[in-house]
Amino acid sequence: MQTLERIIAEHPFFSELDAQYAQLLTGCASNVRFDSGTYLLKEGEGANEFFLIRHGSVALEIFAPQRKPIIIQTLGAGEILGWSWLLPPYRWRFHARAVEPTRAISFHGKCLRTKCEQNHDLGYELLKRLAGVMGQRLEATRLQLIDVYA
Amino acid sequence: MPVAYALHHVSQETDDTFTLVLEPKDGRSPESFQPGQFSMVWAFGAGEVPISISGDPSDAAHLTYTIRSVGPATRALVSAEAGTSVGVRGPFGRGWPVDAARERDVVIVAGGIGLAPLRPVIYRVLANRNEYGRLTILYGARRPADVLFREELVSWSLLPETQALVTVDSGDLGWTGHVGVVTTLFRHAKLFPHDSVAMICGPEVMMRFVAQELQARGMAQSNIFLSMERNMKCAVGFCGHCQWGPHFICKDGPVFPYSRIRPLLDRYEL
Numbered sequence: 038m039q040t041l042e043r044i045i046a047e048h049p050f051f052s053e054l055d056a057q058y059a060q061l062l063t064g065c066a067s068n069v070r071f072d073s074g075t076y077l078l079k080e081g082e083g084a085n086e087f088f089l090i091r092h093g094s095v096a097l098e099i100f101a102p103q104r105k106p107i108i109i110q111t112l113g114a115g116e117i118l119g120w121s122w123l124l125p126p127y128r129w130r131f132h133a134r135a136v137e138p139t140r141a142i143s144f145h146g147k148c149l150r151t152k153c154e155q156n157h158d159l160g161y162e163l164l165k166r167l168a169g170v171m172g173q174r175l176e177a178t179r180l181q182l183i184d185v186y187a
Numbered sequence: 188m189p190v191a192y193a194l195h196h197v198s199q200e201t202d203d204t205f206t207l208v209l210e211p212k213d214g215r216s217p218e219s220f221q222p223g224q225f226s227m228v229w230a231f232g233a234g235e236v237p238i239s240i241s242g243d244p245s246d247a248a249h250l251t252y253t254i255r256s257v258g259p260a261t262r263a264l265v266s267a268e269a270g271t272s273v274g275v276r277g278p279f280g281r282g283w284p285v286d287a288a289r290e291r292d293v294v295i296v297a298g299g300i301g302l303a304p305l306r307p308v309i310y311r312v313l314a315n316r317n318e319y320g321r322l323t324i325l326y327g328a329r330r331p332a333d334v335l336f337r338e339e340l341v342s343w344s345l346l347p348e349t350q351a352l353v354t355v356d357s358g359d360l361g362w363t364g365h366v367g368v369v370t371t372l373f374r375h376a377k378l379f380p381h382d383s384v385a386m387i388c389g390p391e392v393m394m395r396f397v398a399q400e401l402q403a404r405g406m407a408q409s410n411i412f413l414s415m416e417r418n419m420k421c422a423v424g425f426c427g428h429c430q431w432g433p434h435f436i437c438k439d440g441p442v443f444p445y446s447r448i449r450p451l452l453d454r455y456e457l
Contacts, residue, residue: 094363096358096366105359106359106360107357107359108357108358108360108362108366109357109358110366110367110371111364111365113374113375115374116374136363137363177367177368177371180370180393180396181356181357181367184329184356185299185389185390185393186298186299186327186356186389187329
């Protein structure tokens with residue numbers, strides 16, 4: 038059976054992460070699973086978690102008045118979910134729903150923030166990785182905005 | 188001069204996209220074509236339009252085209268009755284490098300109706316499976332209702348040594364597949380960029396980003412090919428309607444190596 042620390046270290050988001058950081062992060066982590074159709078997080082609620090998706094698929098949804106929910110992105114194994122835990126006011130901006138049975142590592146947001154404040158090297162490492170993902174998603178969103186297939 | 192064909196049948200793929208199947212009126216076989224080539228298809232009384240061939244290159248009895256119904260000529264074609272006469276010139280242009288891709292992996296990346304000019308490549312690879320390596324098909328559409336060749340995509344995804352992934356830019360609750368732009372599919376694809384040939388067709392912006400993504404994953408520019416669309420008219424490089432920088436799309440393309448056209452792709456107003 039794999040230890041939590043090893044699972045974290047082997048997740049693509051933490052590829053080549055220094056072992057001491059993986060150990061620090063493990064203290065904030067737990068294994069979680071979600072049945073298909075379950076919400077991992079909901080818009081407006083407190084953002085206290087950060088997820089490494091291991092298996093399954095999660096849809097990010099936006100609700101618009103008088104319309105069915107719009108799925109703006111799906112995330113799968115090897116991807117991460119959530120960065121609202123990092124920045125005030127620590128509130129989710131979207132809904133996230135498991136499209137299929139999903140397993141993930143969940144980190145407690147406040148625990149992560151505390152460790153990042155105590156160890157700025159860890160904080161910088163985490164922020165660099167998050168910024169890379171944010172950049173990719175921003176680029177993808179810009180392409181969606183262009184609506185190239187119209 | 189156009190050759191007379193008869194409309195065999197029209198099938199509706201999505202709200203605005205249709206597949207036309209034509210057969211020669213004189214009983215001969217249609218002109219053979221290379222995947223990626225196009226024809227000038229004439230709806231008599233409505234006009235002539237360039238359309239990429241979307242059918243099986245080994246089909247000796249029919250020519251197949253998939254088009255969006257957006258103007259007088261395409262509207263006339265998709266609403267015509269079976270048996271209606273249609274004029275066809277061609278095939279024209281340079282197609283996909285299906286021969287150069289032998290013994291290598293083939294990566295197909297398509298957006299929207301861009302899957303249509305690539306479907307003949309898929310047929311060619313699947314009909315000659317031992318001559319090619321892995322086949323990866325990455326396809327993006329605007330909405331679930333806009334996904335072309337839906338049943339074929341499912342059947343291709345079940346074949347050995349073949350991966351077919353579909354994403355949409357905007358999903359709904361009935362859609363359980365990927366949501367996100369087509370470049371997000373690369374994370375789920377099993378690619379070996381150093382031994383692959385990539386063929387891309389879709390909106391230019393999409394192709395530019397896909398080519399950049401492929402390069403970031405280690406694919407050489409010389410192994411990336413794009414199909415360009417411009418207003419082709421004469422189809423033989425005389426009229427200049429489809430001139431794009433130093434190239435005539437109809438004659439020098441529509442398929443180009445990325446290495447040859449990269450500087451033109453991000454030039455404003457070209």
